[in-house]
Amino acid sequence: MAEETNPLQELLIDELKDLYSAENQIIKALPKMAKGATSPELKRAFERHLEETRRQVARLDQIGKELETKLTGKKCKGMEGLIEEGREILEEDMDENAVDAGLIGAAQKVEHYEIAGYGTARTHAELLGYPRIAKLLQQTLDEEGATDQKLTALAESIINVQAIEA
Ligand code: FE
Ligand code: FE
Numbered sequence: 001m002a003e004e005t006n007p008l009q010e011l012l013i014d015e016l017k018d019l020y021s022a023e024n025q026i027i028k029a030l031p032k033m034a035k036g037a038t039s040p041e042l043k044r045a046f047e048r049h050l051e052e053t054r055r056q057v058a059r060l061d062q063i064g065k066e067l068e069t070k071l072t073g074k075k076c077k078g079m080e081g082l083i084e085e086g087r088e089i090l091e092e093d094m095d096e097n098a099v100d101a102g103l104i105g106a107a108q109k110v111e112h113y114e115i116a117g118y119g120t121a122r123t124h125a126e127l128l129g130y131p132r133i134a135k136l137l138q139q140t141l142d143e144e145g146a147t148d149q150k151l152t153a154l155a156e157s158i159i160n161v162q163a164i165e166a
Contacts, residue, residue: 020071022079038096111148
C-alpha cells in the first residue's frame, strides 16, 4: 500500500502528518484552555474535547498503519500560530467573561482549521481509492463540526454581555 510514487499519495501523507502534529499540539493546549476558562460548561467542553482529540490521534495512528507510514516528524505551523493566539488571550488582563468569549473564538479557529484539513484529506483519500481511510477521516470531521457548533451555542448561552459591559 505504501507506493509513494503517486504525487497525490505523497500529498495525502503530508496532510495526515500535518493533522497528526496539529492534534498533538491541541492535546497540549486544551488543558491550559480549560484551566483558563471561568465558565464550568466551557471548562467541561474543553475537557471533553481533549478526550475526543486523543481518540482522533488514535484514528490517525490506525490510518498510518494502513498506509504503512509513520505520521510523526512534521510540525503544523498553522496550528502553532492558532494556539499561540489562544495563549495570548490567556495572558491578557481581561474580564473573565471576555476571556471566555476570546477562548471560544480561539477554539473555533482551531476547529475550522481542522475541518478544512480533514475535509481535504478525506477527499484525497477517496480519490486515491482508500474508502476505509476516508471513512475514518469523515468520523473525525464530523466530531470537529459538532464541537464547532457546540462552541457557538456556548458563546450564545454563557457569555454574560452585561458583565462585560459593566
Ligand atoms: Fe481534532
Ligand atoms: Fe478539534
